[in-house]
C-alpha cells in the first residue's frame with residue numbers, strides 16, 4: 665500500500681513573498697481571479713518549496729507556488745503517469 669508523504673518542514677515560509685499579504689488573496693472564491701495572487705508568487709524565492717509542500721500535503725484549495733488547484737492536479741496526474749510508466753519500464757526490464 666502506498667503511503668502518503670507528509671512534508672512538515674515549513675521553514676521556507678519565513679522567506680515567502682506573501683508574508684503580510686491578505687491570505688484571502690490566495691484563497692479566492694470559486695471563479696474569482698487568481699491573477700493578483702499569482703503576481704505575488706511570481707517573484708517569490710521559495711516558490712518551488714511552496715509548490716512541493718502543497719503537492720506533498722495534498723493541499724486542495726488556494727494558490728500555492730503560483731499554481732491553482734487545477735494546475736496542481738495536472739502536475740499530480742502527470743507525476744503519477746510518469747511513476748506508472750517507470751514501474752512498467754522496470755517490470756519490462758526484469759521480465
Ligand code: SF4
Pocket residue numbers: 677680681682683690704705706708709710711712714715727728729730
Ligand atoms: S509561492 Fe506564493 S503562496 Fe507560496 S510562499 Fe511564495 S508568495 Fe506565498
